[in-house]
Amino acid sequence: PAPVIVAIDGPSGTGKSSTSKAVAAKLGLRYLDTGAQYRALTWWMLSHGTDVDDPAAVAAAAGRPDIVSGTDPAAPTITADGADASGPIRTKEVTAAVSAVSAVPEVRERITALQRAIATEAPGGIVVEGRDIGTTVLPDADLKVFLTASPEARAARRSGELKGAEATDLAATRAALLQRDTADSSRKTSPLKKADDAVEVDTTDLTLEQVIECVVTLVEDKQ
Ligand code: C5P
Numbered sequence: 001p002a003p004v005i006v007a008i009d010g011p012s013g014t015g016k017s018s019t020s021k022a023v024a025a026k027l028g029l030r031y032l033d034t035g036a037q038y039r040a041l042t043w044w045m046l047s048h049g050t051d052v053d054d055p056a057a058v059a060a061a062a063g064r065p066d067i068v069s070g071t072d073p074a075a076p077t078i079t080a081d082g083a084d085a086s087g088p089i090r091t092k093e094v095t096a097a098v099s100a101v102s103a104v105p106e107v108r109e110r111i112t113a114l115q116r117a118i119a120t121e122a123p124g125g126i127v128v129e130g131r132d133i134g135t136t137v138l139p140d141a142d143l144k145v146f147l148t149a150s151p152e153a154r155a156a157r158r159s160g161e162l163k164g165a166e167a168t169d170l171a172a173t174r175a176a177l178l179q180r181d182t183a184d185s186s187r188k189t190s191p192l193k194k195a196d197d198a199v200e201v202d203t204t205d206l207t208l209e210q211v212i213e214c215v216v217t218l219v220e221d222k223q
Helices: 016-027 034-047 055-061 092-102 105-121 133-137 151-161 170-186 208-222
Strands: 004-009 030-033 067-070 077-080 125-130 143-148 199-202
Touching: 004 016, 004 133, 004 208, 016 030, 016 125, 016 208, 030 034, 030 105, 034 055, 034 067, 034 077, 034 092, 034 105, 034 125, 055 105, 067 105, 092 105, 092 170, 105 125, 105 133, 125 133, 133 143, 143 208, 151 170, 199 208
Parallel strands: 004 125, 004 143, 030 125, 143 199
Antiparallel strands: 067 077
C-alpha cells in the first residue's frame, strides 16, 4: 500500500496514545506522539530555570534544546539535548505547566516544523497524534480522526494510568484534566479543535480494542 499519513486528535483520556500506537504497529506505520514533544520542551524549561508563566521567557527558550523523537510504535523515545525525557515528561509538574508552554506561538512554530519534517520523511507512512494535527500540522493527511469521550470516562482512564495516591483522587484528576482541555481549546494559536473533514469517534462506551479496530478499518479504507 502507498504511504499513508494519519492524524489522530482529541483531548486527553480519550485513548489517543494507546490507539495511535496500536494502529501504527498493526499497519506497519511509524508513530509520533506530539504531546511528548511539548512535554519534553516543558521539562527542559523547568529544569533550566525558564519561567514557564512568562510567555516572553518561553518564546526566548523555545529554540534552545534539541528535541528528538524516535518513531517506532513498539518503543517510542523522546530526548531533550540528548537526555532521555520519557520518564520526567509524565510528572505532575510537567503536566501542570505544558499547556502554558504550548500556547506560546514561537513554541508551536518550532515544534510544528519538527512534526512536519518527521511526517514527510517517515518511510511507509505514519500515525501522528495530538491536538492540532488535522487542523494545522498536517491539513492534507490522508485520514483524520477526532477521538472524544465523556469527562467521566476520561478522568477514570487517566486515573487508571496514574499510580498510588494520585490515582485515588478521581475528582482532582477530573478537575486537572478539564482545566488542561479548556486551556488547550481556548488558546489563540492552533487550539484543540476537530477538523471539518475529521471522522469523530466517541469512545465513551467502546473498549480500547474496539477503538483500534475502528481506526484500522478507516485507514484500510484509504489505502
Ligand atoms: O497528549 P498530551 O496530554 O501528552 O499533551 C500534552 C499537552 O501538549 C497538551 O495538553 C497540549 O497543551 C499540548 N499539545 C499541543 N498540541 C499537540 C499535542 C499536545 O498543544 N499537537
